Amino acid sequence: MHLMYFTEQPMSAYPEEEGRKRGATALMFSNRHFDPVAGSRLYNEYIEHYRLAEEVGFDGIMLNEHHNAPFCMQAKCNIFASILAAITKRVKIVLLGNPLPLADNPVRLAEELAMIDMVSGGRLVSGFVRGGGQEQLATGVNPAYNRERFEEAHDLIVRAWTQEGPFRFEGTHYQHRVVNPWAVPLQKPHPRVWIPGVLSKETIIWAARQRYPYIALSTAIDATKKIWELYDSVAAEAGYAGGPEYRGYLQRCHVAETEEKAMANARQFMWMQGEFTGLAHPVWSSPSGYFSPSYRKAFVEFAVGRASNPRAAAFEDQIRDQQIIAGTPKTVIPKLRRLLEETRPSIVGFWASDGFVSNQDALTCIRLLGQEVLPAVREMGKELGLWSPFEANSPIGINQPAPAVHRNGA
Amino acid sequence: MIATAPAAIAWTTEEIQIAGSSVRLRSAGSGAPLLVLHHDIGTPEQLPVYEALARRFTVLLPSHPGYDGSERPGWMRSVRDVAVTYQALLAARGLAEVSALGLGFGGWIAAEMATMAPRGFRRLVLVGAMGLKPASGEILDQALVSYIDYVRAGFVDQSAFDRLFGADPPTPLLEQWDLNREMTFRIAWKPYMYNPALPHLLGGVRTPTLVVWGREDRIVPVECAQQYARALPGARVVELDGAGHFVEMEQPDTLAKLVAQFAAES
Numbered sequence: 096m097h098l099m100y101f102t103e104q105p106m107s108a109y110p111e112e113e114g115r116k117r118g119a120t121a122l123m124f125s126n127r128h129f130d131p132v133a134g135s136r137l138y139n140e141y142i143e144h145y146r147l148a149e150e151v152g153f154d155g156i157m158l159n160e161h162h163n164a165p166f167c168m169q170a171k172c173n174i175f176a177s178i179l180a181a182i183t184k185r186v187k188i189v190l191l192g193n194p195l196p197l198a199d200n201p202v203r204l205a206e207e208l209a210m211i212d213m214v215s216g217g218r219l220v221s222g223f224v225r226g227g228g229q230e231q232l233a234t235g236v237n238p239a240y241n242r243e244r245f246e247e248a249h250d251l252i253v254r255a256w257t258q259e260g261p262f263r264f265e266g267t268h269y270q271h272r273v274v275n276p277w278a279v280p281l282q283k284p285h286p287r288v289w290i291p292g293v294l295s296k297e298t299i300i301w302a303a304r305q306r307y308p309y310i311a312l313s314t315a316i317d318a319t320k321k322i323w324e325l326y327d328s329v330a331a332e333a334g335y336a337g338g339p340e341y342r343g344y345l346q347r348c349h350v351a352e353t354e355e356k357a358m359a360n361a362r363q364f365m366w367m368q369g370e371f372t373g374l375a376h377p378v379w380s381s382p383s384g385y386f387s388p389s390y391r392k393a394f395v396e397f398a399v400g401r402a403s404n405p406r407a408a409a410f411e412d413q414i415r416d417q418q419i420i421a422g423t424p425k426t427v428i429p430k431l432r433r434l435l436e437e438t439r440p441s442i443v444g445f446w447a448s449d450g451f452v453s454n455q456d457a458l459t460c461i462r463l464l465g466q467e468v469l470p471a472v473r474e475m476g477k478e479l480g481l482w483s484p485f486e487a488n489s490p491i492g493i494n495q496p497a498p499a500v501h502r503n504g505a
Numbered sequence: 506m507i508a509t510a511p512a513a514i515a516w517t518t519e520e521i522q523i524a525g526s527s528v529r530l531r532s533a534g535s536g537a538p539l540l541v542l543h544h545d546i547g548t549p550e551q552l553p554v555y556e557a558l559a560r561r562f563t564v565l566l567p568s569h570p571g572y573d574g575s576e577r578p579g580w581m582r583s584v585r586d587v588a589v590t591y592q593a594l595l596a597a598r599g600l601a602e603v604s605a606l607g608l609g610f611g612g613w614i615a616a617e618m619a620t621m622a623p624r625g626f627r628r629l630v631l632v633g634a635m636g637l638k639p640a641s642g643e644i645l646d647q648a649l650v651s652y653i654d655y656v657r658a659g660f661v662d663q664s665a666f667d668r669l670f671g672a673d674p675p676t677p678l679l680e681q682w683d684l685n686r687e688m689t690f691r692i693a694w695k696p697y698m699y700n701p702a703l704p705h706l707l708g709g710v711r712t713p714t715l716v717v718w719g720r721e722d723r724i725v726p727v728e729c730a731q732q733y734a735r736a737l738p739g740a741r742v743v744e745l746d747g748a749g750h751f752v753e754m755e756q757p758d759t760l761a762k763l764v765a766q767f768a769a770e771s
Contacts, residue, residue: 123649232648237694239687378651384687395679399651 096476097483098469099155099189099444100148100461101345104141104168107366107451108133114165119376121164122229129165137168140454144461145179148186151465154483155187155220157345157444159291160194162233166366166449173207180215187485188215191291191310191345191444192222195252196244197234202274204248205255208286209278217281222289222310223249225298228386229379239384242297244268249288253492256285282498287484287491289343289442296325297387303329303337306493308442308484310343315408315416319344319438333493339480340487343442346434347419347449350427350463351456360460361421365410366450424467431468435475441483443472514559516550523593529568529575530594534559537627537768538603540595541566542611544751545635545647545693546656547573547685549669554753557761558606562768565603567594569614571688573681584636584692584700588617592625604628604768608753609659609725610635610689613698616733619714620706628768629714631733632760633722633750635698642726644698648690652682659750661721669754698725707736714740715767717760719748 109128114120145156158175161167169175176188188211198204212219225245231238247266251274254264260275280286290302291310302309303326311319327337347364351357381394396402413419420430434440445464448457475481488497516533533555539562541555547568558564569587571577581587591614595603604627607615612634619629635644647655653674660666670678714737718730727744734740743763748755 235695237690239690239694379649382648382690383683384690391680391683392676395652395683396676398683399653399679401676 096473096481097154097187097343097442097485098152098472099157099187099442100145100153100464101157101159101444101446102141102144102457103159103161103166103446103449104137105366105449106134106137106165106168108137109165119379120166122233122376122379124163124165126163134168140457141168141175142178142182143454144457146182147458147461148465149183151462152469153186153445153465155189156183157189157191159191159224161227162197162230164229173204173211176211176219177214180211180218183215183218185218187218187220189220189289189444190222191289192224194226194230195223195248196241197226197230197236198248201248201251201269202255202271202276205252206276206278208252209256209276209280212280212282212286213278217286219280219282219286220289221286222291223252224291225295228381229376231382231385232379237384238382240268241385246301253285253288256280257495284495284498285491287498291343291345294390295387296389299325300329302326303341304333304493306330306333306335306341306490308341308343310345310442310444311438311440312345313347313418313446314344315413315418316434316437317416323438335493339439339441340482340484340489342438342440343444344434344438344440345444345446346417346431347413347446348427348431348464348468349419349421349448349452350424350460350468351421352423352459352463354422354426356456357421357423357427360448360452360456361414361419362410363448363450363452364413364419364446424463424471427468428471431472432475435472435479435481439479439481441476441481441486514556521594521597523590523597526570526578526581526590527576528570528590528594529573531566531568532564533566534562534564536562538563538565538600539764539768540591540603540605540615542591542605542607542614543569543572544608544659545610545685545689546659546682552669552754552757554757554761557757558764561761561765562604565598565600567591569611569688571691572685574684577688577691581692584613585617587614587692588621591618592621595625602627604630604764606630606764607632607634609633609750610693610698612636613700613703616703616707617700619710619712620703623709623711626712628770629710629712630717630764630767631714632717632752633719633725634716634729634733635693635725636700636703637729637732637736638696638699638701639726639729640732642728644726645724646697647686648697652679652686655724656682656751658723660755661719661747661749662755665751665755704732704736707733708738710737713767713770715763716740716742717752717763718742718744719750719752719755720744720746721748722750724750 158172160169160172264271289308292298330337349361377398514533520527568575605615612631613636716733
């Protein structure tokens with residue numbers, strides 16, 4: 096198994112009543128409410144968490160990015176990836192990921208990622224995402240061409256990593272006279288690419304066609320099973336068998352020394368989902384053209400307040416469906432076993448804390464996960480045959496072989 | 506499309522092949538041809554203004570490609586692409602001496618068409634037209650507001666909105682507005698709702714033009730009326746009290762009369 100630590104890097108230090116007044120805390124929620132003193136403290140606390148995560152035995156650290164929103168302080172995951180490349184020694188740096196459509200110059204991204212791969216000694220996993228709906232607005236990128244830009248930028252980056260330059264690139268959205276980045280990745284043919292997602296069938300199908308592991312982001316167990324049914328059927332069409340090495344799952348999982356404390360802190364996972372201050376303005380989170388037409392009715396109804404967010408469920412439901420797991424290590428482990436048995440992922444991200452969880456509780460959670468939960472999960476993984484892409488040394492893509500140099504097999 | 510008023514005139518609907526794409530053209534009435542170009546929100550099938558115009562003109566009402574369920578050409582990426590398509594449509598129909606009435610976003614398309622064929626139209630009427638960067642204000646960005654709030658912003662009299670779309674518009678209409686918004690993003694996302702070259706190109710137009718604006722237009726600032734008048738040689742401006750962006754839906758008779766009078770001038 097490949098077990099990762101994850102935090103959204105929440106920036107909870109803003110006046111809650113201002114968020115309530117605005118009704119949404121993203122995009123147009125003024126950055127006058129951002130406190131850089133608190134921001135400085137929080138960034139450094141998150142670095143402390145990452146160091147501890149490596150120390151207690153996580154295999155990877157998962158990073159992401161969002162824009163104009165307090166639920167995530169990372170505006171550029173490559174910056175924290177660069178920091179981790181230098182201050183950690185062993186963990187994989189798993190970017191889930193760079194939002195490709197937001198890039199105006201994918202070759203620049205290819206260079207940055209190559210630099211991170213070299214500095215880290217070949218520890219980069221380079222995931223790619225479409226970026227959230229409001230991210231398109233925050234960066235002025237056309238939501239109607241989100242998927243076109245995603246696929247084209249991906250193709251350009253992989254070519255920049257694998258094809259000797261100089262060459263010319265003439266795409267629909269990207270045109271480059273000269274593609275010839277001096278920096279190229281250490282890992283050959285290129286770093287592994289994993290694709291996270293929540294809802295869009297198109298992304299699952301695309302990832303399966305590329306033979307890239309898909310990381311389901313905190314979906315309910317039944318929904319996760321449907322994702323793997325779809326992935327496996329596309330994999331079969333593409334000529335390979337799906338299975339654990341192509342399956343990842345991001346599990347909200349908070350552990351504490353008592354059940355009560357764990358449950359109280361787990362409630363903070365609702366913070367970014369808008370329960371306390373409101374997160375996403377429905378219009379901004381689903382700009383026209385961003386979602387697949389099959390969701391048009393659902394998002395239109397959500398946008399005018401006729402239906403609840405198609406992606407949100409109540410806390411109690413998420414506890415029942417195990418989208419959120421909380422407890423002491425003893426009570427959490429059987430729930431994780433259910434996840435592994437029913438959905439068979441080999442990559443599991445532990446999204447450990449969110450919202451206003453104190454620094455002390457966040458550190459305790461990481462320590463308990465590392466000392467008591469991860470060893471048990473690893474045993475289950477062996478018993479259930481959940482071999483990660485590194486352990487299975489699986490091919491890194493549909494047209495690519497397994498990596499030439501196999502490092503850090505955990 | 507959503508029917509919002511009983512059909513009082515007979516419409517013919519055709520699919521016309523233009524540059525490899527199918528363009529849906531509805532037409533009604535008799536008399537001199539009048540090309541009517543609808544808003545970014547699409548158009549209801551029937552409107553009192555269409556009926557009033559069809560009594561005096563042969564009204565040609567295409568659905569912009571990709572709007573209101575018409576075929577979406579995947580390659581179409583700019584408003585000028587739409588304008589060229591419509592020039593080809595008029596050529597395919599062998600129509601001459603056509604006048605054009607451009608409503609809001611349709612006004613931008615009509616203005617672009619005029620720059621492509623400076624004497625192409627007999628008369629041009631622009632109503633609350635997008636297309637120019639306002640000198641001081643901003644064009645209301647629909648990307649930041651809900652479908653309902655955006656359309657309501659175009660009305661001074663909210664009861665007119667209620668009559669046309671319902672106080673709480675049905676979901677299929679919202680889906681249609683979302684579809685149309687998506688197509689608007691595909692062709693007008695950035696710069697949003699204007700073409701920086703247009704004020705320069707308009708200087709070459711030799712078509713008599715009437716610029717009509719609702720004084721309470723909250724979607725395209727009324728200052729743009731004067732900007733159009735400065736850019737278009739010999740254009741005249743009429744500003745209407747008590748009207749917003751959707752002049753043809755709030756004051757259909759006034760607008761139909763203005764168009765008829767202007768078109769009758771020699």
